[in-house]
Amino acid sequence: xxxxxxxxxxxxxRGWALxxxxxxxxxxxxxxxxxxxxxxxxxxxxxxxxATLAMLRxxxxxxxxxxxxxxGVEIEEPYRPIPPELAAEPxxxxxxRRLLARVSDTQTWRDFAWAILDSVVGVTIASFAAGLVLYxxxxxxxxxxxxxxxNAGMNDWYTFVHVxxxxxxxNLRWAAFPVGAAFLVGGAYAGPALIRLHARWTSVLLGPTxxxxxxxxxxxxxxxxxxxxxxxxxxxxxxxxxxxxLHDGAQARLVAMGxxxxxxxxxxxxxxxxxxxxxxxxxxxxxxxxxxLRELVRGIHPxxxxxxxxxxxxxxxxxxxxxxxxxxxxxxxxxEPAVESAAYFAVSELLTNxxxxxxxxxxxxxxxxxxxxLRVTCTxxxxxxxxxxxxxxxxxxxxxxxxxxxxxxxxxxxxxxPTEVTLEIPCASxxxxxxxx
Amino acid sequence: xxxxxxEDLYLLREGLARLLIAHGCEVVAAVGDGPGLLEAMIExxxxxxxxDVRMPPTFTDEGLRAALAARxxxxxxxxxxxxxxxxxxxxxxxxxxxxxxxxxxxKDRVFDAAQFVDAVRRVAAGGTAMDPEVIAKLLAHGGAKxxxxxxxxxxxxxxxxxxxxxxxxxxxxxxxxxxxxVAKHTSNIFAKLDLPPSDDDNRRVLAVLAYLNR
Numbered sequence: 001x002x003x004x005x006x007x008x009x010x011x012x013x014r015g016w017a018l019x020x021x022x023x024x025x026x027x028x029x030x031x032x033x034x035x036x037x038x039x040x041x042x043x044x045x046x047x048x049x050x051a052t053l054a055m056l057r058x059x060x061x062x063x064x065x066x067x068x069x070x071x072g073v074e075i076e077e078p079y080r081p082i083p084p085e086l087a088a089e090p091x092x093x094x095x096x097r098r099l100l101a102r103v104s105d106t107q108t109w110r111d112f113a114w115a116i117l118d119s120v121v122g123v124t125i126a127s128f129a130a131g132l133v134l135y136x137x138x139x140x141x142x143x144x145x146x147x148x149x150x151n152a153g154m155n156d157w158y159t160f161v162h163v164x165x166x167x168x169x170x171n172l173r174w175a176a177f178p179v180g181a182a183f184l185v186g187g188a189y190a191g192p193a194l195i196r197l198h199a200r201w202t203s204v205l206l207g208p209t210x211x212x213x214x215x216x217x218x219x220x221x222x223x224x225x226x227x228x229x230x231x232x233x234x235x236x237x238x239x240x241x242x243x244x245x246l247h248d249g250a251q252a253r254l255v256a257m258g259x260x261x262x263x264x265x266x267x268x269x270x271x272x273x274x275x276x277x278x279x280x281x282x283x284x285x286x287x288x289x290x291x292x293l294r295e296l297v298r299g300i301h302p303x304x305x306x307x308x309x310x311x312x313x314x315x316x317x318x319x320x321x322x323x324x325x326x327x328x329x330x331x332x333x334x335x336e337p338a339v340e341s342a343a344y345f346a347v348s349e350l351l352t353n354x355x356x357x358x359x360x361x362x363x364x365x366x367x368x369x370x371x372x373x374l375r376v377t378c379t380x381x382x383x384x385x386x387x388x389x390x391x392x393x394x395x396x397x398x399x400x401x402x403x404x405x406x407x408x409x410x411x412x413x414x415x416x417x418p419t420e421v422t423l424e425i426p427c428a429s430x431x432x433x434x435x436x437x
Numbered sequence: 438x439x440x441x442x443x444e445d446l447y448l449l450r451e452g453l454a455r456l457l458i459a460h461g462c463e464v465v466a467a468v469g470d471g472p473g474l475l476e477a478m479i480e481x482x483x484x485x486x487x488x489d490v491r492m493p494p495t496f497t498d499e500g501l502r503a504a505l506a507a508r509x510x511x512x513x514x515x516x517x518x519x520x521x522x523x524x525x526x527x528x529x530x531x532x533x534x535x536x537x538x539x540x541x542x543x544k545d546r547v548f549d550a551a552q553f554v555d556a557v558r559r560v561a562a563g564g565t566a567m568d569p570e571v572i573a574k575l576l577a578h579g580g581a582k583x584x585x586x587x588x589x590x591x592x593x594x595x596x597x598x599x600x601x602x603x604x605x606x607x608x609x610x611x612x613x614x615x616x617x618x619v620a621k622h623t624s625n626i627f628a629k630l631d632l633p634p635s636d637d638d639n640r641r642v643l644a645v646l647a648y649l650n651r
């Protein structure tokens with residue numbers, strides 16, 4: 001039943017939508033051409049071109065999304081990334097250079113070609129998906145209302161059936177039914193396939209070319225090499241820190257404890273009082289060793305994170321922070337342990353920043369997981385002005401850490417505040433929601 | 438005093454049992470996992486349960502969850518939770534029902550047997566025993582957060598000692614003031630935190646709760 005609905009209703013509706021899409025493309029490419037020609041003649045186009053090109057790109061991206069959702073054809077975005085320093089360059093110069101970068105991207109031209117052709121090719125394919133079923137229904141309407149229509153003076157052809165009062169063979173009226181049924185069945189059968197065909201047509205020009213794919217792979221390899229080196233460095237530094245902490249802390253305390261106990265053992269018969277004092281000291285040492293181990297463990301992997309997962313661990317962080325912190329968490333079950341840990345330490349760092357650098361009083365942290373990505377936003381009411389590179393802010397460290405998981409960070413922090421940091425890390429979440437009462 | 442023990446490490450369980458028995462307690466059950474602990478608490482209705490947070494089967498917060506579940510079934514069942522680390526989050530969850538009879542201590546506190554047994558007794562009597570480390574963390578950023586911002590530093594100090602579970606007399610001794618001065622501080626605290634008049638024990642628990650909830 002569901003499938004029949006898809007064939008008879010959904011596919012034609014999508015066909016109509018794609019026709020509309022093709023028509024919009026016809027308008028769009030004319031706009032691009034107009035803006036482009038104004039560049040040479042009047043220069044006004046310099047202001048219009050970026051806007052029309054942005055429209056072209058977002059239209060192309062919508063087409064890619066529709067191809068995925070309706071036609072099941074996955075189309076990667078093949079655009080060359082704009083380097084961050086260029087994206088941040090202010091003023092007219094930055095705008096022009098960004099425009100140049102966009103125009104010199106081959107895919108922009110392929111998008112343009114697609115917009116022109118889609119208004120013909122795409123619309124044609126979509127028309128079949130949209131029209132076949134409807135044309136079949138039309139046959140039935142003619143068959144049923146034949147006397148009324150012909151009496152009203154209708155004189156038309158439904159395929160080979162001459163619909164008119166003076167038609168040579170009036171009994172051809174009944175032929176309208178099988179013909180209509182044939183269109184209906186054919187349309188139902190072909191509809192989804194036509195939508196898929198349309199998606200494949202979209203992928204011809206909007207998908208990456210072989211060179212673009214290779215360039216993307218090269219970029220990916222470079223990025224992986226970089227983040228892997230970061231990950232290895234971070235790990236090594238972490239291990240060194242743990243080794244040092246154990247060596248100077250717990251290990252040293254245990255040595256002192258052993259010495260004290262040994263001395264107490266030797267003294268216990270002759271000088272029970274002195275032995276008692278040494279044993280009390282040993283007990284003191286063991287308590288200090290425990291405290292140090294506790295701190296160390298917290299720095300490696302906080303117990304509340306293993307117990308309860310990211311949401312409650314961040315709530316625990318909020319409670320320990322000197323600031324007023326509101327936490328909302330919408331997380332299904334547990335996330336990958338490594339990502340949980342990275343996100344936890346990132347939030348910890350952000351809270352420290354908010355208190356230390358931004359002089360904030362209130363912080364809001366939102367955690368949620370959707371479409372296979374963990375998103376974290378941290379907004380404070382501090383004085384702003386944070387940049388990734390600025391000394392001691394630790395933002396670069398966060399970016400490096402989550403980079404290992406292909407995570408990205410966005411910082412919006414105008415001078416005067418507020419600061420909003422968003423992290424996005426791709427990760428799977430595990431099965432059942434753990435009860436957190 | 439009848440005690441149920443929940444601790445998965447054999448050495449610690451035996452040590453705790455020995456210590457409690459030496460101080461005149463009767464250990465009616467000593468179990469090593471979460472579900473068993475819940476069962477024992479419901480079945481024996483002890484005067485107090487001494488519970489480790491991390492236990493089998495998942496080695497996360499079984500003990501804590503068993504304690505909360507038991508208190509949901511037997512309101513006010515006194516529980517003293519022991520842990521390798523303390524979290525304000527857990528302290529809040531334990532105190533949330535406002536029924537008192539809650540202790541939350543680091544395992545290290547067992548080293549001082551007399552103080553530990555004293556805490557067990559206080560909890561069994563319906564009082565609270567919060568670890569000084571929980572209190573210290575709260576005091577570290579003072580009363581910057583509402584509603585404690587209205588308390589004077591001295592009142593905050595008194596509230597902290599109250600949370601640890603000390604009586605007015607003990608607080609007076611610690612701060613080297615008269616008991617009457619402490620009583621005045623506590624009634625100020627109750628008034629500022631807007632706690633309705635009721636028996637003193639319950640108000641103390643509510644004050645601690647307000648403290649932790651900030």
